Amino acid sequence: MVSHPFLLRSALLHYCVYISSLFFISLAAWSVEACSKENATCVQIHVKNVNNNPLENMVVYIEPLMGQVLPQQSKTVEISQHSKSFIPYISVSQSTAKVNFVNNDDITHHIYSADSENKFSFKIRAGKTDSTAQFDHAAEIAMGCNIHDWMSGYLLVVDTPYFAKTDEQGLASFTLKALGKYRIVVWHPQMRSENNRMIIEKDLSMGDIITFTLQKNMDDIPVQKSDDDFDFLSDY
Amino acid sequence: MIKTGITLCQFLVLLFYFPLHMALAAEYTAHGIVDFRVSQIDSLDKGYLTSGQGKLGLGDGLHFSVAQIGADLSISWENGLSAHGVVNAYPKATSDGESTVLGVTEAYLKYRSLPTSSGYRFQTKVGIFYPEISLENNAYAWASKDTLDSSTINTWLGEEIRVLGSEFKVTRLGRMNNNKYDLSLSATAFINNDPAGALLAWHGWTISNRQTLWTEQRAFPWFPARADGQALAGQADKSDPFFELDHRVGFHARGEWKLRGKGEISAGYYDNRATPYKVIDGQYGWRTRFYHVGARWRFSKNLSLTAQYLSGDTLMQSESQVDVVNNDYASAFVALHYNWQAVVANKKHKSTLRIEDFSVTDNDDTWGDNNNEQGQALTLNHSYRLSKPWFLSAEFTLIDSHRPARYYTAQPVDLIERQWQLAARYFF
Numbered sequence: 001m002v003s004h005p006f007l008l009r010s011a012l013l014h015y016c017v018y019i020s021s022l023f024f025i026s027l028a029a030w031s032v033e034a035c036s037k038e039n040a041t042c043v044q045i046h047v048k049n050v051n052n053n054p055l056e057n058m059v060v061y062i063e064p065l066m067g068q069v070l071p072q073q074s075k076t077v078e079i080s081q082h083s084k085s086f087i088p089y090i091s092v093s094q095s096t097a098k099v100n101f102v103n104n105d106d107i108t109h110h111i112y113s114a115d116s117e118n119k120f121s122f123k124i125r126a127g128k129t130d131s132t133a134q135f136d137h138a139a140e141i142a143m144g145c146n147i148h149d150w151m152s153g154y155l156l157v158v159d160t161p162y163f164a165k166t167d168e169q170g171l172a173s174f175t176l177k178a179l180g181k182y183r184i185v186v187w188h189p190q191m192r193s194e195n196n197r198m199i200i201e202k203d204l205s206m207g208d209i210i211t212f213t214l215q216k217n218m219d220d221i222p223v224q225k226s227d228d229d230f231d232f233l234s235d236y
Numbered sequence: 237m238i239k240t241g242i243t244l245c246q247f248l249v250l251l252f253y254f255p256l257h258m259a260l261a262a263e264y265t266a267h268g269i270v271d272f273r274v275s276q277i278d279s280l281d282k283g284y285l286t287s288g289q290g291k292l293g294l295g296d297g298l299h300f301s302v303a304q305i306g307a308d309l310s311i312s313w314e315n316g317l318s319a320h321g322v323v324n325a326y327p328k329a330t331s332d333g334e335s336t337v338l339g340v341t342e343a344y345l346k347y348r349s350l351p352t353s354s355g356y357r358f359q360t361k362v363g364i365f366y367p368e369i370s371l372e373n374n375a376y377a378w379a380s381k382d383t384l385d386s387s388t389i390n391t392w393l394g395e396e397i398r399v400l401g402s403e404f405k406v407t408r409l410g411r412m413n414n415n416k417y418d419l420s421l422s423a424t425a426f427i428n429n430d431p432a433g434a435l436l437a438w439h440g441w442t443i444s445n446r447q448t449l450w451t452e453q454r455a456f457p458w459f460p461a462r463a464d465g466q467a468l469a470g471q472a473d474k475s476d477p478f479f480e481l482d483h484r485v486g487f488h489a490r491g492e493w494k495l496r497g498k499g500e501i502s503a504g505y506y507d508n509r510a511t512p513y514k515v516i517d518g519q520y521g522w523r524t525r526f527y528h529v530g531a532r533w534r535f536s537k538n539l540s541l542t543a544q545y546l547s548g549d550t551l552m553q554s555e556s557q558v559d560v561v562n563n564d565y566a567s568a569f570v571a572l573h574y575n576w577q578a579v580v581a582n583k584k585h586k587s588t589l590r591i592e593d594f595s596v597t598d599n600d601d602t603w604g605d606n607n608n609e610q611g612q613a614l615t616l617n618h619s620y621r622l623s624k625p626w627f628l629s630a631e632f633t634l635i636d637s638h639r640p641a642r643y644y645t646a647q648p649v650d651l652i653e654r655q656w657q658l659a660a661r662y663f664f
Contacts, residue, residue, distance in 0.1 A: 234378070
């Protein structure tokens with residue numbers, strides 16, 4: 001019996017349509033998070049620098065102050081080590097969420113946090129994923145690599161599912177399950193203010209837009225790059 | 237010889253036996269270099285490696301060689317402990333040079349702590365290693381990163397400065413203290429480097445990529461004071477730089493200030509504290525002391541600098557404590573590196589220009605042993621990274637030196653030497 005390759009392919013095509021439509025549906029499901037002014041429980045946070053220009057990659061999180069019900073974020077956070085740097089530089093996760101460290105380099109890294117309350121360290125070999133580090137309470141974790149000193153990354157663990165990083169327009173928007181009084185925090189490790197954050201407590205109402213304007217310029221974000229680009233350096 | 241041999245054996249047993257008893261997961265790595273070269277040399281008949289008065293490793297002529305096969309083997313554990321063994325082989329070049337040699341250049345255990353919450357990190361090293369001085373030889377197996385041959389300073393360090401000891405280093409990481417700079421201080425206590433200084437006195441400053449293997453003895457040129465009845469008749473034919481004579485502990489201390497993304501400045505002091513009038517098997521103690529200052533700096537994305545200055549003295553006496561060799565010495569180099577990224581739009585081309593000035597000043601009255609020397613050297617290197625591991629290099633070296641001791645072997649006191657080299661270096 002001779003099989004017909006063309007028929008076989010068109011049969012596969014059928015599956016492809018199913019698979020790709022599933023993919024589009026799942027994309028639609030993810031985009032529910034974003035909200036607009038028309039949405040009743042949408043809150044928009046703008047972050048601007050001293051010159052009133054939008055600031056990107058600022059962490060914004062919203063904590064309830066009246067015991068409002070919070071959904072649990074089940075999304076796994078992924079912190080990658082790539083080109084001997086932490087990518088992203090800042091990660092945010094809800095406490096108890098799973099955090100995966102993924103080494104995309106072809107060398108071993110020795111990831112650590114030296115903070116006394118959130119101390120951890122592990123070596124992660126080329127191409128491996130490590131999820132042994134557990135983060136079960138709010139914390140601001142500065143991470144480094146004990147082999148490559150220039151590597152620097154942050155993990156902010158928060159007790160709320162409402163967190164985001166501002167986009168290019170300096171905007172972060174949230175769809176809240178319930179309105180009421182909340183604490184809105186903007187954080188960045190290089191923000192020059194007390195505890196590297198700005199805080200507003202507010203009774204949030206429908207379609208609120210809140211703007212944070214920094215009082216001082218940000219510190220320089222450290223460049224995660226070796227002073228020497230030679231790949232075969234021995235550590236004498 | 238027997239003495240240092242036993243020390244090495246004991247150490248190697250410790251190095252490889254100890255890890256077997258560690259229950260932690262270990263990672264084994266092997267890195268290194270293979271360096272294929274063609275060298276055209278315009279110099280004296282014999283280079284310094286074969287007891288000649290030439291300043292280059294090989295003598296006059298065209299040579300094909302595998303200039304270095306080096307392997308840096310390590311085992312590291314989760315807890316910050318690691319064991320390192322560095323093995324180097326120098327196969328014989330065609331038409332000239334010393335015979336093939338293979339041996340250990342470094343073997344040590346290292347422990348590096350995690351930084352504390354205030355940003356302090358501690359590191360200790362125990363075994364056979366280079367005191368942290370070289371700013372050039374930081375590729376695997378102590379190969380020079382940007383040039384084929386090391387500067388006079390580092391050729392000397394590779395030849396005579398190696399220790400059996402322990403180093404303690406503390407680093408304060410700026411990242412954890414809101415500073416842009418890191419500071420580190422290190423202190424090393426060591427033995428087995430008592431005859432260091434002899435080869436520098438007797439062949440002067442030289443340029444090559446050769447490192448002395450642990451327990452290896454090195455040749456030096458003939459001079460009249462070695463004749464029977466003269467001041468240095470008791471000196472062995474070859475010098476054994478990593479020999480222990482008097483069980484006195486030497487030290488090296490170093491400090492470094494490193495500005496993230498810009499560069500670093502470092503300074504240190506070495507003193508082998510050898511007893512200068514002690515002699516065993518024709519190997520004398522040479523009290524050798526020097527300080528060194530150096531900098532690496534990035535002026536821009538493309539242009540960077542490496543510079544180092546080393547200056548010190550050495551003293552060797554007869555058993556009746558009369559000065560036989562009393563020298564001061566100094567050497568400095570400035571190297572500029574240019575990455576051709578702006579022109580060639582990639583990081584594959586790099587050029588290095590290095591200029592050096594060196595001297596030895598003889599302060600003793602020993603007949604037939606003039607150690608004075610003065611000279612300058614220029615090195616031009618262009619390297620092209622063919623693929624991730626392969627580097628193709630072309631290097632030109634010019635050495636202009638005044639060395640009265642060449643008179644003893646009827647060779648010109650003032651000499652200009654030239655070397656053209658092409659190399660394919662494979663790093664892994």
